[in-house]
Every structure is written in C-alpha cells, then in structure tokens.
Amino acid sequence: MSSRIFINQLDRPSEGLPERNTEVRAFHESLPNYKPTPLVSLPKIAKDLGIGYLLLKDETERLGLTAFKILGASWATYRALTKRLGLIEKDGPPNLGNPSAIPLRTLAEAAQAAEITLYAATDGNHGRAVARMANYLGIKARIFVPSWLDEEAKFKIRNEGAGVQAYDGDYDQTVLATKAAAEQHAEGKGVLISDTALTVDDETASSIVEGYQTMFDEIEEQVLEITGNNTVTHVVTPVGVGSLAQAVVTHFERTPRPTKSMIITVEPKAAACLKTSLEAGEMTSIETGYTICSGMCCGTLSAIGWPILNGGVKAAVAVEDSDVDTAIKNLQTCGINAGPCGAASLAGLEYILSTGGLDLGPNSTVVLLCTEGKRGYQMRD
CATH class of the missing domain: 3.40.50.1100 (Rossmann fold)
Structure with a gap:
C-alpha cells in the first residue's frame, strides 16, 4: 500500500452522533440567493475510472459565494x-x-x-x-x-x-x-x-458542522433523482481542520441505506494532519508546507472532529499538488470550474484507484464534494 494512503482498520461506527436538525435547511432557505447546488453526473470520468456512477456536488457557487463555507x-x-x-x-x-x-x-x-x-x-x-x-x-x-x-x-x-x-x-x-x-x-x-474547535465543548464550531447538513439534504434528494435509489457506496471529501469531514461522517452514518457508505478523505501531502493522526492513533499536529490547496493548509484537526473521524473514515489519501492541478483541468473539460480544494476530491479518488487501495467498480456510486470555485494559484517544484 502506498505511503500516501492510510486504510483505517477500526471500521466501527462513531459514537454520540447528533440527530439531524430540521431547522438548518429552513434557515438557509431564508437567506438571499438560496437554491440547491447541482449534483453533476460525470459519466466519462466514471467510465475511465471503471466505476458505475461518479456524482460531483458542485459547491463552486453557493449563496452568492464561490465555496460551501x-x-x-x-x-x-x-x-x-x-x-x-x-x-x-x-x-x-x-x-x-x-x-x-x-x-x-x-x-x-x-x-x-x-x-x-x-x-x-x-x-x-x-x-x-x-x-x-x-x-x-x-x-x-x-x-x-x-x-x-x-x-x-x-x-x-x-x-x-x-x-x-x-x-x-x-x-x-x-x-x-x-x-x-x-x-x-x-x-x-x-x-x-x-470553524475549528480548540476544546470539545465549542458550541460555535459544532454549529459550523451542523450548518453543512443542508448540503447533504440536497445530495440525498439528488442521488435519488439521478440513480433511482439512495445507494451511495463512497463519499470523497477534502479535509482542512476536519469540520466538513465530520459532517460527512455524521450524515452518512446516521442515514439508513442498503449499503454503508465508505468515507474517503483527501488532504494535500504538505498538510495531511488527519492522515497523520489516523496513523498515530491519536490527534497529532504537524508542521505544514506550501500547497496550492491553501484552504486545506491546516496543521491541527478540530477537537470535536477527531473522535468522529477516528472511527468513521475508511481511507485517508494525501495528494500531490500536481495531481490536483491535473484534476482541475479534467473537471474543466466537464464544465466544472473548480479551485484546488474543490478538485482535490477527484485527485484523491484517481490516486486511490490507481493503487487498488479500495474495492471500487461498476457497482460503485461515488459522491465527490467539490468545495470551492476557481481561484488563482501558483505551482511550485
């Protein structure tokens, strides 16, 4: 197995997951410019990768801004x-x-x-x-x-x-x-x-995580419309401090479906604090380096996220900036103007498939979270 991939052997449900708060989406619907963001099917890339459905949640425009935040x-x-x-x-x-x-x-x-x-x-x-x-x-x-x-x-x-x-x-x-x-x-x-908790009782950071529920409410409706069922075999999410990944694990573990969804996380190789923590078996801070994924250049996980991510993440992938740059260009051919953090999910999926690290194939329905729109960046050697 590549040193850039960690497969979690714990495979246990996270404890203490909160119930879905029905007020969250109603609140977002009251904000200016609310509308569900698209879930885009990418059949050509899916065929090239040998998987059944590849569905990208396009958060390049959300409530008038260019990211899900x-x-x-x-x-x-x-x-x-x-x-x-x-x-x-x-x-x-x-x-x-x-x-x-x-x-x-x-x-x-x-x-x-x-x-x-x-x-x-x-x-x-x-x-x-x-x-x-x-x-x-x-x-x-x-x-x-x-x-x-x-x-x-x-x-x-x-x-x-x-x-x-x-x-x-x-x-x-x-x-x-x-x-x-x-x-x-x-x-x-x-x-x-x-959006990161320094202590486990941080209510505001918890509300940040809870606020992301609207994205997953939309995804459930959109997956059903596209595929005719609610099967989601894999979800690929970028990670900075881990708040979004915490929301992903929370939603997909508490939502009944025929097959349990495997959560795959993606970080830049220069700032892989979750992967490092999973390998160590405890929350571990790291020194970060340069990455074009500037929104993911975080050295410490949110304190409220680690207990959930430790048991809920199936695989953690660290990607090179060059992989992300290629993924940005591949998504552009599909009409998706993703920034580096948004394209990182595709880069991570492509890398893990190239190594045979997980069982993905024609029966897989994979959801990629594309979290930001186009932004300027500079590649470094």
Whole structure:
C-alpha cells in the first residue's frame, strides 16, 4: 500500500452522533440567493475510472459565494448571536419561537444596537463567508489571515466590507491570535466564529458542522433523482481542520441505506494532519508546507472532529499538488470550474484507484464534494 494512503482498520461506527436538525435547511432557505447546488453526473470520468456512477456536488457557487463555507458560517453566526443577544435562552426554548423563524432583520437590529464585531481566522473561504454574514447584519467583521495568504483571497474578504489583518504565523497560530483578539474586544462585543474547535465543548464550531447538513439534504434528494435509489457506496471529501469531514461522517452514518457508505478523505501531502493522526492513533499536529490547496493548509484537526473521524473514515489519501492541478483541468473539460480544494476530491479518488487501495467498480456510486470555485494559484517544484 502506498505511503500516501492510510486504510483505517477500526471500521466501527462513531459514537454520540447528533440527530439531524430540521431547522438548518429552513434557515438557509431564508437567506438571499438560496437554491440547491447541482449534483453533476460525470459519466466519462466514471467510465475511465471503471466505476458505475461518479456524482460531483458542485459547491463552486453557493449563496452568492464561490465555496460551501457560507452554510456553516451563516448558521453558526445565527446561533451564536441569538444566544449572545438573548433572542433564545442559552439552554432553553427560544424566546421568539423557532430560531429559524427569527428574521435576519430582527437579528441585525439587535446586533447593531449591541455593537457586535465578528471575528474569524481563515485561509480564504471561511473568512469571506463570515464577512458576508456581517454584511447581511450591518455589523463589523475582523478577519485574521496567515501572512502567506494570496492577495486575491484577501481582496475578496475586504470586498465584503470586513477588515483583514495578516498574522505572521501559520494557520494554527492565526487561529489562536484571532481567539485572543475576540476575547480582548471591549465590553465583550467581539464574537468569534471559528470553524475549528480548540476544546470539545465549542458550541460555535459544532454549529459550523451542523450548518453543512443542508448540503447533504440536497445530495440525498439528488442521488435519488439521478440513480433511482439512495445507494451511495463512497463519499470523497477534502479535509482542512476536519469540520466538513465530520459532517460527512455524521450524515452518512446516521442515514439508513442498503449499503454503508465508505468515507474517503483527501488532504494535500504538505498538510495531511488527519492522515497523520489516523496513523498515530491519536490527534497529532504537524508542521505544514506550501500547497496550492491553501484552504486545506491546516496543521491541527478540530477537537470535536477527531473522535468522529477516528472511527468513521475508511481511507485517508494525501495528494500531490500536481495531481490536483491535473484534476482541475479534467473537471474543466466537464464544465466544472473548480479551485484546488474543490478538485482535490477527484485527485484523491484517481490516486486511490490507481493503487487498488479500495474495492471500487461498476457497482460503485461515488459522491465527490467539490468545495470551492476557481481561484488563482501558483505551482511550485
């Protein structure tokens, strides 16, 4: 077996999976520009790879942005602010009825009156999504980015009206600096919207994961429409801090279907913190290197994700940037304008099939998560 692939022998269900929250999709449907993103069948690539169905969830345009991150960021912001501002009780029923029934206008007026500022650390898409939510609410946002982040990503965040602060460190260090800045904001008016949990009781990071449920609700409907049944044999997801992968495992383990779905994760070789952790049998931080998959250049997993990923991921693949670059071009021929993080799923699937690492064939129905649209990048030797 290639050293770039880890096959998990635990093969056990994850424990303590939350129930599906029916309020999440209703909330997203209330946001401007909501519509389900496409699930695109790729028959030519499927035939070339020798598998039955290859279905790509195209998140290159979601709620007016070029990535899926707005699903988690919007729901987490909504939940964090309704609690902070007393629109729902911390541990009880909402004061104004169902949380998803509280209009954004009501939340915006309360957040503006309280002079709330949103904080987030990002290597691109999450920060822009938090900035968009601040824009919707008419409040300020401060987005911290690693100093190496490209100018295009910073420009897009600023274009949402947010302040961008570069931090001279890697992504993990930027996360810590952002948390400290939010906590130091005067009179407790700084609210951190983090998509990685530093502790296992981080409610906001849990809401990020929960927010991704809308994507999987759509996938279930779309798979049934395309194939005539709800069989999904394999799901391939990119990994940064692991929040999306946690949502993938959670959904596919708690959803009944004839065949259990195998979860395959893909990371850049220069930042394979999940694969490293699975090999070590414990959550392990790593030092990251350069990768064109800048949104996945993370050295530490989310603390709430590891217990679920440890037992729920079947295979972890580390891909070379050159593989991702090729996958971007292959998807372009199919009309999919994916960025590096979005194309990484195809690169990982192609690599694992080239090694015979898993049992995939004509009876396989594979769902690829394409998580971001086209973005600039620079290949390095």
